[in-house]
Amino acid sequence: MTRFGKIIERFQGDENGAALVEAAITIPLVLLLSAGVFEFSNILNTRLLLEAGVEDAARYMARCSSDWETCKGRAQNLAAKGAVSNGSARVTGWLPATVLITPIPTAAVDVATGTQLYLSSTANVNVVDVSTSYSYPDVGFWSYLGFGALTLSVSHQERVLGW
Template identity: 75%
Template sequence: MTKLSQITRLFRRDEDGTALVEMAIVAPFVLLLSAGVFEFSNILNTRLLLEAGVEDAARYMARCSGDWDTCKGLAQNLAANGAVDGTSARVTGWLPAQVTITKTSTAAVDPDTGTQLYLSSKSTVDVVTVSTSYTYPDVGFWSYLGFGDLTLSVAHQERVFGW
């Protein structure tokens, strides 16, 4: 037997350091998976904050009894900042100007099917729609995987009964 084959046989039987080799193989995948979980949870949290802001603004507009333009500005602040006075941002980089608020008159009864859509003594009801689109500023993991910019879009409607 040659000296090299003896060393090789001893090396195969020796289990010292196998945990280190296994860890060196598995660690990059675990770190990549962890980074993906953190990035996804941050995206989900941002979307939930955008939804909460849009819903708050729609409820505010549905009940506002003042001037439309004044209420609209206050509702945009409420959506983006969590307060009508605009104290602190819900989501970094989300501005009140990115919140779109529209009011439409909708038939209380669907003319095609006759289904009653809204309880109302009038034939039409006013519905306010608040929507926004926000480009998610990723920390690099999303774009590293080859995905483009991620745009989160949310909208909410409420029946107006404040005017």
């Protein structure tokens, strides 16, 4: 038998170090899976914060009794910073100027189907639409998986009670 054959024969049936080999194979996979879970949960948390801000701004605009521009500026700040004036950022890098607020005159009844959309004594009701887009900052893991830039977009509409 050759010298190499004797070395191989000596290792047959020897289980010393098997756990180390198994750990060396599984630990990178577990770490990769954990990083993915953390990244996905951070994306989900960011989206929920954006939704909360947009909904707050839409509710504020729907009930604001001041002029449009004053209400709009306050609502934009409320969306991005959580307060009508000042406040701290809900999401890092999300600016009040990126919050779009649009009034939408809407028919109370859908003309095509005759379905009543809003209870109203008039033919039209005012609805405010608040929307935003946010470029999710890449922390590296997302791009390692081959995904491109991620943009989160949210919007919310409220029927106007004020003005």
